[in-house]
Amino acid sequence: MLRDILPDFLNKAISFLKYDDLCEIRLRLKKPISVNYKNSYYFLGYGGLCNETDAIICSKEMIQTIISKASNFSVYAVNDELKEGYLSAGDGIRIGLTGTVVMQDDKVLTTKDFNSLNIRIPHQIFGSAYKISKIIFDENQNVYSTMIIGAPGVGKTTILRDLAVQINKIRKDINILLLDERMEISSPYEGVATLNVGTSTDIICGGKKDFNIINGIRSMAPNVIIVDEIGSKRDISAIEYATNSGVSIVASVHSKDIFEFQKKVEFENIVKSRVFKRYVVLSANEGKGTIENIYDEYMKPVLRFI
């Protein structure tokens, strides 16, 4: 729960806001605290939203308290997450963090002296992927490999979560393997998903995506793998392995639009080899999860959508 990780006064300040409209809390050391509320940024004061002068100024203690509480008072235990610059805080809440990166022999040991936190609060929006689900099935009712493209914060994770639900609604005999590396899609608590990700969905939490894709195929024999935020060459090799094994992939990637995505060198081969049959571009133009366009494997807009 969000209130379990925040200092008391911050909980009080947040209590003036509607939880469902709260998307982010941003804390920057010695700067006013701001929130993303109803898709706009505001400053946060002791009595809720306010102007800059009345905003609560973030202190080092606040940051430390949040990290300490989010790690269940065991910061050492979340070192692998800290190295990657985030912290999973349960209930799907993910805390992005910046600080001093400690390196040794070109290897990141940890991050310390944290100076900024971005607390991202997930919201399950049932039906948010309904439109997408209509165009990702082929004539035999098999799922097309689909790439969800969007800039950070446009609702890619929410769409992926709902896609798992929608796919299960359309075909109950499809086994989905959800790779929840950062535990923000299913928001597991003691191994059990706290958010709805469909009835035929198996979840692998944590670990590395490439490893989980290959092992997940061997161990769980899924029809569809859903994976968030792919980007490394290893992820892409694993995706190629999966599609060559007859498994459909539904993945998301950070990119502003289809043109920016096409410029990414890592994805050059899979675009050429038409691994993905659908590319869905999201934006926040008309609220989070706005579908800007849907393209087929030849990068042509899908007529059914238009």
Add this chain to the structure above:
Amino acid sequence: MIKIAILISLFLASTYLGFQTATVYDEKLKFYQDCTKFLKNIKSEISFFKTDLISMFDKFKFQSKFETLKNSIKDLYIQNKEFNIQDIKNIIDKTIIIDDDEKNKLAQMFFEIGKIGYYEQLEKISYYIQAFDEIESRVEQKKNKMMPFCKKMGAIIGVLLCIILI
């Protein structure tokens, strides 16, 4: 007859007090032995399993007053309220009588635990193991010196009281 009974009672009470005072040193030594044991245990737990703090508080049990202290501090964490180092010092005061220096170190140790990253945490624990090892040997020396002394003093005072009252 009554006088003899009073004298014997006085002697026994004084000797008992001497023995009781002596056990304080024993208790203190056991407390620090358990403290070092706890630190060594959590160091290996953190190194190999990265076990979370609350689970470690539950996992290791002790016979000395350190168990009471550990449980009271665990309660502080479970309540999930913000607390400072003074709160820990207050708990120590309620649990055992120790020197201010030792109390500060102990409070600092409990306050810092779990608040820093993996490598820093292991280094800190190693530092505290060394620090409490030193305190432990100091307390042991004092115990070896003071325990027989307190016992003897109890008996001697008892005898002296009897002589005076006769």
